Structure formats: structure tokens, C-alpha cells
Amino acid sequence: MRINDLIIKETPDFVVLNKPAGMLTIxxxxxxxxxxxxxxxxxxxxxxxxxxxxxxxxxGIILFAKNETAHKYYSQLFESRHVKKFYMGLVNGQLLTPSGSVDEPIMEHPVQKGKMVTNKKGKASLTDYEVVEAFGLYSLVKLQIHTGRTHQIRVHMKHIGHPIAVDELYGTNAPIFLSAIKKNYKLGKNTEEERPLLSRLALHAWQLHFADQQGVEYVIEAPLPKDIQAVVTQLRKNSGRSSELVL
Incomplete structure (x- = not known):
């Protein structure tokens, strides 16, 4: 993989990349x-x-600092919540309330290592959500996190009964197949087995809003990756609606 293919924005102080799914940050x-x-x-x-x-x-979008001074500045910027972080996610089902907030503390699961839960003893955690498009089976939701807890969006969406699609920890790891979306789906003549449209967590870091050390304001965006976009396109097609929002 060529790092240049992932870079969205670069300055002498920072580099912003579009991280592929399946790759560790560190x-x-x-x-x-x-x-x-x-x-x-x-x-x-x-x-x-x-x-x-x-x-x-x-x-999706992730920022790295290129020197110690920038590292200190951007770390403080994130910690003081002066960075706006927006995500796009496909969630299971259709939300009754098209927008709202989940204000539920999060802590580590008392038994399962690597899993988080909502609990009043946990750390304060706030997520805003807004339904962009609803398809019945799934909804495309814009999410803003105001805190940076581990698995925050995944835990909060599970809490309100609409976990992120293909989330083995907080929902179901079942992939999304076209046959589940398209009526009268038939396999191609030379195809023995249907391949999934999406087989990983349907969550994408979409936008970062921040100001650099010189006060220059940035709004940096990473469009929906091909796999999530493919599901959204098929959901639109098979819900009898035209393609309207390409992110």
C-alpha cells in the first residue's frame, strides 16, 4: 500500500489520511x-x-502530527474538544426519532476484555446523531462525538437499539448481502456463492473541523468508501428512490 494514496491533506505540521478499514492505527x-x-x-x-x-x-479521516510542537498543539486541541468529529454509519433498523443525543457514561465491560458498556459509573460520553436516509432495514446516520471514549459510537448506538451494521461486538457480525436488499435476487449463471456487499463494521470517520496553529480553519472530508457506498446505492435503488446523497 502506498501512503501517498491515503493522504488527503498535508502541511509542514500535520498529515491527514483516509485510513482503510482493517488497518491498525498503531x-x-x-x-x-x-x-x-x-x-x-x-x-x-x-x-x-x-x-x-x-x-x-x-x-476514514485521521490526523497525525509531524513534529513535537504540532503534536502538543493537536493533542491539546482534541483533548479540549476544539475539534469537531463527524462520522457516517449504517445502523440496523429505522430510528423512531430522526435526530437526538445519547448522553450515557461508558466504562469497560466488567467481564469481557476489550468490550465497553454504558454504566453510570463510567466516563461522561456524548454522541449526537441525525438520520440522513432511512431504508427500513438500515438507516444511514450522521454522528458527532463530543467525547472520545473507546467504541463510543458503537456502544451508544447499541444502547438506543440500533447497533452499527456488521458489528460483531455490539450487534451482529452477519455481512450485508444484496439478496437481503433486492427482491427476487438471483445468482449469476457462473456464480456459485453470493459475495457480501459489506463484511466489515459499517462506520466511517467522515469529517474533521479544526483550526491549525496559525488560526487557519480546516474542514477535511473523506467520502464514503466503496463498500459502504455500494450498500447505500443498492438500498436507494431497491427502496424506489433516486440516488440523492453521495457522500
Missing amino acids: PDRHDNQLQSLQGLLKKHYGEIFTVHRLDKDTS
Whole structure:
């Protein structure tokens, strides 16, 4: 994978990339340097500083600092919540309320390692959501997180009964197939088995809004990746509506 293919915006102080789903932000305990975005960036730049993270299966926008001064600035910017973070997610089902907030503290699961739960003893966590398009089976939702808890969006969407699609921890890991969306679906003549449209977590870091050290305002966006867009396109097609919102 070429790092230049992932770069959306670069300045002397920071680089913003569109992280592919399935890639670690930083090396895991097995120290898979070159299988992480940080590892690839270190190979490319020599020195790089991690500011925030995305889950392995979440795609989309992520910012790294290129020097220590920028690292300190952007780390503080994220910690003080002066960065607006918007996501796009496909959730299961149709929400009764088209927009709202989930204000539920989050803590580690008392038994299952690596899993989080809503609990009044947890850390304050706030997520705003707005339904962009509803298709019955699934809804395309815009999400803004005001806090940066582990798995925050996934936990909060589960809490309101609409987990992110293809989420094995908080919903179901069942992939999305065209046959579940399209009526009278038939396999092609030479096709023995249907391939899924989407087989990973349907969550994408869509936009970052922030100001740099010079006060320049940025709104940086990563369009929906092909796999999530393919599902949205088929949902539109088979709900009898025209293609209207291509993100």
C-alpha cells in the first residue's frame, strides 16, 4: 500500500489520511509496525506523532502530527474538544426519532476484555446523531462525538437499539448481502456463492473541523468508501428512490 494514496491533506505540521478499514492505527502488542498506519508513516517520514486513533475496522479521516510542537498543539486541541468529529454509519433498523443525543457514561465491560458498556459509573460520553436516509432495514446516520471514549459510537448506538451494521461486538457480525436488499435476487449463471456487499463494521470517520496553529480553519472530508457506498446505492435503488446523497 502506498501512503501517498491515503493522504488527503498535508502541511509542514500535520498529515491527514483516509485510513482503510482493517488497518491498525498503531502497532498492536504483536508489534506489527508495517501493518499499522503509524508504522507506514514512520517508514515514509522517519518521525511521526499519533494524535488520536480509529478502531481497526473503522475507515476514514485521521490526523497525525509531524513534529513535537504540532503534536502538543493537536493533542491539546482534541483533548479540549476544539475539534469537531463527524462520522457516517449504517445502523440496523429505522430510528423512531430522526435526530437526538445519547448522553450515557461508558466504562469497560466488567467481564469481557476489550468490550465497553454504558454504566453510570463510567466516563461522561456524548454522541449526537441525525438520520440522513432511512431504508427500513438500515438507516444511514450522521454522528458527532463530543467525547472520545473507546467504541463510543458503537456502544451508544447499541444502547438506543440500533447497533452499527456488521458489528460483531455490539450487534451482529452477519455481512450485508444484496439478496437481503433486492427482491427476487438471483445468482449469476457462473456464480456459485453470493459475495457480501459489506463484511466489515459499517462506520466511517467522515469529517474533521479544526483550526491549525496559525488560526487557519480546516474542514477535511473523506467520502464514503466503496463498500459502504455500494450498500447505500443498492438500498436507494431497491427502496424506489433516486440516488440523492453521495457522500
